[in-house]
Amino acid sequence: MIILNSNKRATxxxxxxxxVASVVLWAPRAxxxxxxxxxxxxxxxxIGKELGYWTAETRDLQSGDLYFFELDGRRQLPDPASLSQPDDVHGASQALDLSSFEWKDDGWQQYPLKDYIIYEIHIGTFTPEGTFAAAIEKLDYLVDLGITAxxxxxxxxFPGNRNWGYDxxxxxxVQHSYGGAEGLQSLVNACHSKGLAVILDVVYNHVGPEGNHLEAFGPYFTEKYHTPWGNAINFDDAWCDGVRRFFIENALMWFRDFHIDALRMDAVHAIKDFNPIHILQEMRQNVDLLMQQTGRRHYLIVxxxxxxxxxxxxxxxxxYGMDAQWIDEFHHALRVASGQERTGYYSDFDGVRSLAKSYQDAYVYDGAFSEHRKKFFGMxxxxxxxxxxxxxxxxxxxxxxxxxxxxSELVSFEMQKLLAGAVLVSPYLPMLFMGEEYGEKSPFLYFVSHTDPELAEEVRKGRQKEFEAFHMEGEAPDPESEETFYRSKLQWESIEREPHRTMLNYYKELISIRKSQPPLRIPNRREVSVEHNTESKVIVLRRRHGTHEVVCLMNFSSREQSVEMPADASHWYKLLGSSDLKWGGSQEMPGQVSSGSALVLSPESITLYTNQYE
Incomplete structure (x- = not known):
């Protein structure tokens, strides 16, 4: 097992x-x-060292200087562990002293994971400017919304200025056009000052195609396995220890030098590793050592x-010790329950039946036969x-x-409110995608800015082929076009208009209820019960904490549906009704109902009642 010195980056x-600059490069074949x-x-x-490492110490290289490595007298290449690329992916690397940043977050206290209410952003499209500095100006908005992470x-x-980031x-x-390393450090500093945790999405399953010079330095990839993006990263083949160390060092750097609170690791099912100790477990053990030394808590989410x-x-x-995972199956079930098409992998999901199972069991497929996969799947x-x-x-x-x-473009205003409620009352960690809280209408398209014409054309063709399984007609917007990128930016002026203002206030109320009601705030799966009716498309989700209970009544149908209130409380008191007039609905739900009484639910609605009026 590789145990690194977590006090300092060693690459x-x-x-x-x-x-004095310390230079460390892994190049075992040089x-x-x-x-x-x-x-x-x-x-x-x-100077060559054991296990393929090369080192030097010098005063000639100073912070801010540009530099290259030259292997065996051949072409000059940027540093694989470069901290700055001011001249894009093919240019020289720039030396940076990350320790020079003045942190002001000594008083920051990391949240328990159960208190995370997550808001996902893309820096380039979150604001008109598309920078870390501009994102800082929106943090008060997120705090007011009720976000905690x-x-x-x-x-x-990545190459150019436009990319989702997975290339x-x-x-x-750190992407130079966003503001570079110091820009990200400043954003984290500002988030912590406002009580916001920071999760950074990282990619350890592949490396992008343009500007990828890693193979010139060493066997970073293996032909033993293949991923949707090409050869897999070499986590278990010959010379894999140097590769494993490289990525463990990366995880530690984000926590130690950027004060990131959690990493979200992209598509870890595409990481191929048959070592006795999986690379994720090895990361966990090194992060645990870092936490012991710093006293800060860091989460690994996959x-x-x-x-x-x-x-x-x-x-x-x-x-492997990961703290949490995304479950797409909840999303798939929720999407089908809302009446959207069942094409591609969505064909495996059966509306409210699948959603009710996900509320109860997390995984929809936990050993059942998956028709889409043509095999028994999950546990x-x-x-x-x-x-x-x-x-x-x-x-x-x-x-x-x-x-x-x-x-917001696929379902009605009422269904949007129901979907929001369905997520925020779940016994899991809720996540919002930027702009959903006010019903953003602009699309979020796939965009890149590759400079290689052949690669750009391959990306265009790949996008078209991707939609064959979904039977989509027409052509996908050009990922290389600047227009595609600019169309994907949030339109912040929308929140001043209806119905966006009402939707935003509705989300604020939902988040506030989740935070204030212990049965919703505490993600205890043992105190969850759920009933569903496939004909009426109604789900009754009950969340408890001790004697305190919240009942969540969800009607996914386009008609009114009658339900009977649970009989184990004398009265139920309304917390929220998405059909209420204040939320742009057409039916005011009663503020108090008796145990066992019948209640008529509006079409496409969610209503929350509690047995404790506070």
Whole structure:
């Protein structure tokens, strides 16, 4: 097992307090390595060490200087562990001293994971300016909304200025056009000052195609396995230890040098590792050591498409020790329950029946036969509710639609309110996608800015092929077009108009109720019961904490439906009715109802009652 010195990054260029640069490069196949500083006309020879590492210490390289590595006298290449690429992915690396940033978050207290209410943003489209500095100006808005954690889509340097972030090619480098390393540090500092945790989306399952020079330095990839993006990262083949160390160092850097609170690791089911100690477990163990040294708590959250609780089980129970995972199946079930099409992988889901199962069991497929996959899939999980992240939309399920339509363009105003409520009353961690809280109408499209014409054309063709399984007609918007990118930016002026203002206030009220009602605030799966009716398309979800209970009545049908109130409370008191007039509805739900009485639910509505009036 690899245990790293968590006090300091041990790859790339770092500086000590006297200004001496320490240079570490992993290049196991090289015979000679030199560091070139073009601005000073300096060449520094590195010394070969064991296990393929090359090192040097010098005062010639200073923070702000541009530099290249040259291997065996051949072409000059940027640093694989570059912290800054001011001249894009093919240009020189820039040395930075990350320790020079003045942090002001000593008083920051990380939230327990159960208190996370997550808001996912893409820096480039979150504001007109598309920078970290501009995002800081929106933090008060998020606090007022009730958000406790901001999730930032990947910021590792990618080619050009337009990208979702999953084509990053320098894992240690913060996108220059967003504001670079200092810009991200400033954003985290500002978030902590306002009581917001920060989750950073990172990609450890592949590296983007343009500007990816890793293979020139060493066997970062293996032909043993393939992913949707090409050869897999080498986590278990020959020379894998240097690769594993590289990515563990990366995770530690975000926590230590950028004060990130949690990492969301993209599609970990695409990480191939048959070592006795999985790379995720090794990351967990190194992060645990860092936390012991710093006293700060950090979470590891994974996107996972395997319905395998081994990933989120603790290490002492033969798991990998991840703190939480996204569950797409909740989203799929919710989407089908709302009446949207059942094409592609959505064909496996059966509306309210699947949604009710996800409320109860987290995974919809926990050993059942999946017709879409043509196999029995998944296994049961007893993990705590706080280990699952749910949503009605996210960057994938909006942006991977051919036209990038948000839910606000696909369902009615009333159904949008129901979907929001369905997420926020769940016994899991809720996540919002930027703009959904006010019914943003602009699409979130797939966009890139590759400079290689052949690669750009491959991306266009790939997008068209992707939608064949969904039987989509027409052509996808050009991912390379600037217009595609600008169309995807949030239209903040919308919140001053109806019905967006009402929707925003509705979300605020929902979030406030979740925070103030213990049965909703505490994601305890053991005190959840759920009933559903496939004919009426009604779900009755009951959440309890001790004697305190909240009952959530959801009508996914387009007609009024009658339900009987639970009989184990003398009276039920309304917390919220999405059909109420104040939320743009047409039917005021009663403020108090008796035990066992019949209640008529408005079409496409959610109503919340509690047995304790406070």
């Amino acid at each position: 790339g260029v770092t500086f000590d307090i006297s200004g 015979k000679r390595v030199e560091l070139l500083i073009p601005g000073k006309d300096k060449t520094i020879s590195l 901001v999730e930032i889509m990947p910021v590792a340097q 990053g090619v320098y894992p240690f480098c 996107e996972l498409d395997l319905n395998d609780p081994r990933f989120i089980n603790p290490i002492n129970k033969a798991g 049961k999980t007893e993990n705590a509710g706080e280990q699952f992240v749910v949503f009605s939309q996210n960057h994938d399920h909006v942006g991977n639609r051919m036209l990038g339509e948000r839910t």
